[in-house]
Amino acid sequence: MPRNRDVIASPPGTSAGGQAPPIGVGILPQVARQFRFGMGRTAHAGRSDPPRPGRLGAVTPAPDPGAPPVGGVRTTRRRGRTSAAKEAALRDLLPRFAAPLDDPWPASLRSALDDDRPIALDIGVGTGEATVAWARDRPDLLVVALELHRPGLARLLDDLEADDPGNVRVAEADAHALVHRCQPGALTAVRLLFPDPWPKRRHVGRRMVDRAFAAAVADALAPGGELHVATDWDDYAEHARSMVAAEPRLVARSGDRRVDRPTTAYEARGLAAGRRITDLVWARR
Numbered sequence: 001m002p003r004n005r006d007v008i009a010s011p012p013g014t015s016a017g018g019q020a021p022p023i024g025v026g027i028l029p030q031v032a033r034q035f036r037f038g039m040g041r042t043a044h045a046g047r048s049d050p051p052r053p054g055r056l057g058a059v060t061p062a063p064d065p066g067a068p069p070v071g072g073v074r075t076t077r078r079r080g081r082t083s084a085a086k087e088a089a090l091r092d093l094l095p096r097f098a099a100p101l102d103d104p105w106p107a108s109l110r111s112a113l114d115d116d117r118p119i120a121l122d123i124g125v126g127t128g129e130a131t132v133a134w135a136r137d138r139p140d141l142l143v144v145a146l147e148l149h150r151p152g153l154a155r156l157l158d159d160l161e162a163d164d165p166g167n168v169r170v171a172e173a174d175a176h177a178l179v180h181r182c183q184p185g186a187l188t189a190v191r192l193l194f195p196d197p198w199p200k201r202r203h204v205g206r207r208m209v210d211r212a213f214a215a216a217v218a219d220a221l222a223p224g225g226e227l228h229v230a231t232d233w234d235d236y237a238e239h240a241r242s243m244v245a246a247e248p249r250l251v252a253r254s255g256d257r258r259v260d261r262p263t264t265a266y267e268a269r270g271l272a273a274g275r276r277i278t279d280l281v282w283a284r285r
């Protein structure tokens, strides 16, 4: 367990999938390597330094961070080049590991894959090491990884090709939009490890977790299903608590059970900067 990790809440012993949540604490070798050589090769370089308004796109932050999004929420910026090798990985491997996203979703995914395992949504997976670890620890789940940053997705696809746990599907898709059109009660877990923090006050409206997101997750989760958010920004943790508190169908889990998961690339940066890690878990009534 990383020194500064402050586990505020932990998953229940059972979920709609009927088993314990993901296991595996400690910096994965790939993450340690990334961390050692800097984050420039990943999706996360400078992620905690969001763009100045007007420079990279015209998004007006919502005046009320909990207000429902109008015309979608811009929760990230696309940056960096995708190298030829990464484009090749996307071209060659995405067809093999892609998660169908047609409506009605996830019925379309199930029928295309002929897979009836409980579905766990991993949002903003970066380069996806924690996704693969989750899938490996929970072969009873079908883990759907969503990411908008193509180099990160390419890295995940390379890892899946090298060692496929057999239960990961990947999509380059906006998680906010997908959660909103998910069929009711169709998911057993929704996880966001280190969503873009958008720490500046004027960017708070870009945060993934808002009241509309909490309501959509509550719709999408089956009873007993879980929402798990981890962050290295105290202010984001407070924000997430207050946004989800407005959703009566999601109940905060508390207790002394720890949240087991690998340390992610982005988390390692937060730890190095001395930030406290908070894991928050809510269960669907």
Ligand SMILES: C[S@@+](CC[C@H](N)C(=O)[O-])C[C@H]1O[C@@H](n2cnc3c(N)ncnc32)[C@H](O)[C@@H]1O
Binding pocket: 043, 044, 047, 075, 076, 123, 124, 125, 126, 127, 146, 147, 148, 149, 152, 173, 174, 175, 176, 192, 193, 194, 195, 196, 197, 208, 264, 265, 266, 267
């Ligand atoms: C701060 S990074 C964290 C990555 C990884 N979870 C980790 O802990 O290392 C946040 C990630 O969320 C992705 N992201 C942001 N908004 C998203 C959205 N609406 N849909 C899918 N991914 C998104 C970003 O591209 C970025 O890679």
